[in-house]
C-alpha cells in the first residue's frame with residue numbers, strides 16, 4: 124500500500140528545525156506538485172537547486188516530515204518562479220509512481236498544504252492563525268483557539284458469503300475498478316457501528332463476525348481508512364442504495380479480477396480475499 128515504504132522510514136514528529144540546503148521542498152499549485160521528471164521518476168527539488176536564484180526560499184520553508192535522513196519542507200509556490208527543467212505535474216502521477224516513498228511524500232505533503240491553505244484565519248474570532256512551535260497545529264493568538272490537521276475516519280468493508288465477496292461500483296465512477304462498501308464514521312459511532320450501518324444503508328444486508336484487517340492513511344481525501352472483513356448474517360439479497368452505488372454484486376473468489384494496483388487498502392483486501400486458500 125502507498126504507506127508501505129520499507130526499508131525507508133517515514134517520521135512525522137513535528138520539528139522547528141531550519142532547513143538545510145540538502146533538504147527537499149514540496150511546492151504545489153492547484154493540486155499539482157513541482158518535480159523534475161526523469162526516467163519515469165519524480166524528483167523533488169532541494170533548496171540547493173534553487174538557492175542561487177532564490178536564497179531566501181529556505182528561510183520561509185515550513186517543516187513537514189522526514190523520510191530516512193531527508194527532511195521535507197513546504198514552500199509557497201508564489202515565492203519563486205520555476206527554473207528550467209522543473210515543472211508542476213498533476214498529483215494523479217502519485218497513483219502511478221512505483222516508488223511508493225516518493226508518492227507517499229508528495230501526497231502527504233499535499234494534504235498538509237491543503238490544510239495550511241484552508242486555515243489562515245480563526246473560525247471563532249477571525250484573527251490570523253499562526254504556526255505553533257510546540258506541535259503541528261495552528262493557533263489564534265487572540266482567542267487561543269487551536270486548529271489541528273483534518274483527518275476523517277472511514278471504514279472499508281469486505282462483506283463475504285462463503286466464497287463470494289460483495290463488490291461495488293460507486294455512482295459516477297462506473298469505469299473504475301470494483302470497490303468495497305465504504306463510508307465515513309459519524310459522530311458518536313464506533314468503527315463497528317459504522318461498518319454495520321454502512322453495509323445496511325448501501326446494500327441492505329445484516330452482518331456478523333466483524334474482523335479488523337488493516338488501516339491506511341489516505342491523504343488524497345484527508346481520510347484514515349479502517350478495513351474490516353464481515354460475514355453476511357442471514358439473507359444475502361442485495362438492495363442497492365441507488366444514489367450511492369451503481370453496482371453491488373456477489374462475485375465468486377475464482378471470478379474476482381486480479382487487482383493490478385497495490386496502492387490502496389481496498390485493492391489489497393480484494394486481492395487477499397481472491398487469493399485466500
Ligand SMILES: [Zn+2]
Nearest residue numbers: 245248263266
Ligand atoms: Zn480566535
